[in-house]
Amino acid sequence: MADPVVLLERPAEAVVLLRINRPEARNALNLEVRKLIARHMTEMGEDDAVRCIVLTGNDKSFAAGADIKEMAEAGTIEMLQRGIHRLWRAIAACPKPVIAAVNGYALGGGCELAMTCDIIVAGESAQFGQPEVKLGIIPGGGGTQRLTRAIGKFKAMKYILTGELFGAREAFETGLVSEVVPDAEVEKRAVELAKQIAELPPLAVQLAKEAVLAGMDAPLTSALALEAKSLQILFSSQDQKEGMKAFIEKRKPKFSGR
Ligand code: CAA
Numbered sequence: 001m002a003d004p005v006v007l008l009e010r011p012a013e014a015v016v017l018l019r020i021n022r023p024e025a026r027n028a029l030n031l032e033v034r035k036l037i038a039r040h041m042t043e044m045g046e047d048d049a050v051r052c053i054v055l056t057g058n059d060k061s062f063a064a065g066a067d068i069k070e071m072a073e074a075g076t077i078e079m080l081q082r083g084i085h086r087l088w089r090a091i092a093a094c095p096k097p098v099i100a101a102v103n104g105y106a107l108g109g110g111c112e113l114a115m116t117c118d119i120i121v122a123g124e125s126a127q128f129g130q131p132e133v134k135l136g137i138i139p140g141g142g143g144t145q146r147l148t149r150a151i152g153k154f155k156a157m158k159y160i161l162t163g164e165l166f167g168a169r170e171a172f173e174t175g176l177v178s179e180v181v182p183d184a185e186v187e188k189r190a191v192e193l194a195k196q197i198a199e200l201p202p203l204a205v206q207l208a209k210e211a212v213l214a215g216m217d218a219p220l221t222s223a224l225a226l227e228a229k230s231l232q233i234l235f236s237s238q239d240q241k242e243g244m245k246a247f248i249e250k251r252k253p254k255f256s257g258r
Pocket of ligand 1 (some may be wrong): 024025026028029064065066067068069070105107108109110131132135138139140141
């Protein structure tokens with residue numbers, strides 16, 4: 001039997017690592033990979049034992065984009081019926097933080113996949129890009145929008161219109177990635193961050209993620225109102241009482257997730 005194209009690992013308590021596993025195709029995202037990622041994200045979103053998710057590939061490639069061989073002959077209706085944009089929504093909709101650990105190529109749909117996550121840790125030789133234009137198409141998984149929001153119109157236009165790749169340093173300097181670390185430390189660092197987040201009160205983490213994402217789509221006044229309401233809601237949580245009490249009593253808090 002062939003290896004599963006997405007592997008599930010448990011590097012730490014409350015942390016799940018999802019590994020895209022198609023090394024022979026540079027982790028190109030075929031429908032099977034997309035569906036499995038979406039399914040795991042949905043399931044982990046509902047699992048109280050999971051507090052943070054790491055999504056990664058291998059040392060050569062995070063994901064080299066959509067599987068070109070799978071879509072080369074497709075027609076409009078077939079592309080519509082595949083509905084791949086709906087699958088990526090499962091990541092953005094996941095209430096738990098998702099960290100992309102990127103080594104090697106994050107191209108096309110692979111770059112879009114990383115941008116759908118909440119934090120991106122990149123290895124120093126990682127390569128990002130939206131090369132779709134070279135294939136006669138355009139980014140279709142959020143690239144024209146998320147890249148523009150992350151790095152600004154003029155840099156995004158340069159990369160989207162030329163298809164030129166760019167390295168981890170440039171990605172960091174332009175605001176696309178959260179951290180750059182030596183290649184060999186990408187996964188370790190991503191898991192470290194995930195563990196750090198997993199120890200925090202999950203309701204506060206969830207509402208912080210929600211406020212950032214929903215706020216990015218809203219006018220500032222609405223986004224600030226959402227933030228204020230989210231803060232107020234947290235004052236009904238046991239973890240807020242515990243967190244503040246522990247601070248005052250100079251002890252480590254014990255968060256229950258309630
Ligand atoms: N789809 C399908 N197969 C792919 C692939 C992809 N996106 N990327 C790599 N592969 C396959 C290659 O065809 C090759 O297979 P064979 O051994 O059977 O020939 C194998 O993976 C290894 O690839 P290379 O020999 O090319 O490896 P390399 O290390 O020399 O180069 C690379 C790596 C720079 C990533 C290069 O493979 C490449 O440019 N890939 C395509 C990148 C791309 O254009 N991505 C955008 C796709 S479109 C998209 O993503 C839009 C969307 O969501 C709708």
